[in-house]
Amino acid sequence: MPSKSIEERFPALAVCPPALAWLRMRADFGLAPRTVDAYGRGLAEYLAFCNAQSVSVVDAGRDHVARFVRELTDRPSRRPELLPFAPSPPRLANATIQQRLTAVRLFYDYLVEEGLRVTSPVGRGRYTPGACLGTARHGLVPRYVHLPWIPNEDGWAAILAIAAAEPIRNRTMLAFAYDAGLRREELCALRTDDIDPARRMLRVRAEATKSRRERIVPYSAPAGELLRAYLAHRAEFSSARGPLFLSESRRNPAEPITPWTWSKVVRRIALAAGEPRFGTHTLRHLCLTDLARAGWEVHAIATFAGHRSTATTLRYIHLSGRDLAAKLAAGMAQLHERRIALLAATPMGMA
Template identity: 45%
Template sequence: MVEIIWDKFPLVAGQEQARRWLQFTANIGRAPNTITAYGRALEDHLRFCALVGADPLTIRADVIAAWIGDLHERPNPRTAKLVHLDSGTGLANATIQQYVIAARSFYEFLIEDGLRERNPVRRGQSGRRGRRPRQGLVRRVEKAPWIPNEWDWQKILQATGAEPLRNRLMLALAYDGALRREELVHLEVGDFEPAYCLIHLRAETTKSKRAREVSFGTATSRLFMAYLAERRRLVGRAAGRLLISVSRRNRGAPLGAASWSKIVSGIADRAGVPRLSTHTFRHLRLTDLARAEWTIDQIAQYAGHKDLSTTLRYIHLSGRELAAKLRRATAAIQADRERLLATLVEGR
């Protein structure tokens, strides 16, 4: 049985069905981050139910709607850190989507157990195969991911230049390999093939649970070899996790994902680029591959995406770049159009 830290979710732990659902979700192999997110979502839902005096076993859709309305209206705890004009009130759309999905899964579990007949969390329905489309409870807002322009990227690299060797290597690997946070910190020395500048990502460390290979460049290779020498002096061994802590308390222990987030946050502050996150390097790399005219299938394979629609959300080409691609693709057509339009200048 997968162990869950129940102190994080006291209301879930105290409600038999909720506890069983979260334990079930963990036992079937959901990622630890997913379990934490689902536990937090159901904790919030149970807290709202207690506030309005509703029993999760008997509530109807109107209580779910009231809960979603509360999510939209409550003060956003991250408001002070956000820089968008629309970030004052309400949780982020993605967070609300996640909460609703968790609640829907919980009620599906109750239905399978025979404790409820219907799910109060309505599911959206596409209009495919002649079906009438039906809007879900929360409209999905799709925002283009932020990527730094050349000026921001130079400031980020300049700020990173003052970081220890390990942190500089982490940024280079995160960009070159388009690595997720968890993929980066779980790299092992044996995953690298320096002669071919390849990294073999093991299936168990990836979000999709599918192995893949990514590459790294000359600069990253130099950082990697220098860090291996430094790491060997620190811990006296070559194998194991690549990225290790050098703090007095955890010296030699594998570096965690939260530590990488803290490192990037510090870089963002010093660079004066508040929108920088651990995922920015992945976004930028995939966009650069699109700029290099990789096909969407090639980019999806490099990123480890199962669905091409996910890849399309990650790639963010500017209007100037799209216009240039359009001009190249339609050069012959445009030349013919211009020739015909020239007859208007000459007249009859």
């Protein structure tokens, strides 16, 4: 089935030629499909807001953008179960708001470049070194950087208990997603010729990665056993080389499994285990955190994960608590020694 056009996916953009032209251009420049979809959703929401305000999106001013920001920050979350510690009622996640505003800002940059506006109504936040607090310019909305969420041992045990009853394909996919720290798209894009069973290595193709960088990563012996069992099962309904993980539904048998189908599988497992925050990316978070706990250096983890910047990788080092625990242990050892030395000292006049 051919993929839908931008007009079909975002009908709100079809009535605004500049918006449609901008999103098409971003797609033509090779932007990742998920990013194009995110920009399309964000811009469609902004167009709907401007329409409700009876203002042309091309002529909107900073006051309209400010009202849109207020609407976003006041909007309740559609998935409150994923924000158990948020104020009541839970609002949109900070990352979602930032994503929406990025689409609006880039769209207005385009309008300025095309001569349709003189200036953009969306300011760019920037930090001025040495400036006093309150004098530096910031973004429209404060940006919060949260550590990735991973389940505790009880939560992980619950996930594994439910996963144990899953079909061999799903168990193999779960094992590879964790073992190799794969993103959802990377997992679903694996092909039969990407696997090297002799060396227990797999290739993650550049076109499937977020950074557009190919990498080779290992997988464990238990994952290899699951893979052998799955390949024997796969041969019962398809002997063709190509996509590794195939759909077994009646609607599209032997077709490549889609990221959306895989998300539904993981979502079903998460709800059955009583861990609604668990998602396809959680397996990657858990893998990288475990590598940090095991003492891997930050550059090694970054290479394994395919991160462009080690700043992203450092989040998993912090989440593991490895460095802080080591410093705490060293500090407590020195403090302990000093206290013991004081107790062992003989007070004057008591010898």
